[in-house]
Amino acid sequence: MDLAPKQLKAQDASTLKSTAESRLKNFMQDVTGRALVMMESATQGQHGIAMDLVQEAFISLHKSYSDRSTEEWYPLFYTILNHKLQDWRRKEARRAQPFSFFKKIQLDDESELDDLVDETTPSPLEFLDQAVTAEEIQQAISQLPVRQQQAFMLRAWEGFDTHTTAQIMNCSEGSVKTHYHRAIQGLRASLAHLDPFLGGSSE
Template identity: 85%
Template structure:
């Protein structure tokens, strides 16, 4: 006869909840810094808004996907964060242009896909830069890019997502991701060329 005490269902649920919360805490510690950098670039340095967007994404992730694995959380979190960012951007456009409420709001001016863009491999963010270029200078250069280019570059280069996953997160085609990513790399090389004479925008 098994004389070991049986755990109650409430104890089991409590243990599962504790485990999920600990996983979320570890996950937040891993991605918060990078997510904030991404949002601060996208919101032109509005730290309060950036923190709100990231926190709301974590809350939504925990509320809807606490049963998913940690690996599944990464693309889910950035998908949620992207959606919240796009909602915020639409509200900002409508606030600045009240009549835009009555028409479709276009957030980006670089959504036209380039033909025959090579699906470039995902580099380390500074792999094509001289070591003399600091992280702050790279971040400043990223902030000068259009938002969708920022997202494509940071999701591919910083988070290491492939083109297909990045497209799912950004809710666009893989061709659009390739275009945004290609233009982002060209833009960064141009913005940082004055810091490194060996860099410079390559011709298309």
């Protein structure tokens, strides 16, 4: 008598698993390219490391949050990816400095300028409408400090607001605004020789 219900439950579980895997596949197709660009910039062009970090983040996302909605996956994925990146950077710092465990490793300057409001700064995506190519922008991004890269790409490329970006980066909103502002200033300086319209200050 209870064989049918058991069979139906097995079918339901199989369907849910298939649906989750299908959603993950579509999600991966959407974000992999941008996530790889972000990680390659953060690891200074180490494609293999970047690929590993992105894949590990996908695995962790699927393992821990497969029941969440696709919309929830976006900030969750980048939060996981940020943690993977920070872990990798700490390991690299310790490898480069064998005795660094005796002191706190300061990976980036987290000083804040809370009076900066990044929303008032001209959108970096406007660069694409001028004489600067995406490849030139990517090269300029790779020259920024990692936290500035993250703030810029999460805000400008992924479209996260300041609050969500702060949660992903595990820092204050003031830090996000500071990193984002400095990233834009750095990009303007790097790209000014390619387009004179980018040479002015946004102050």
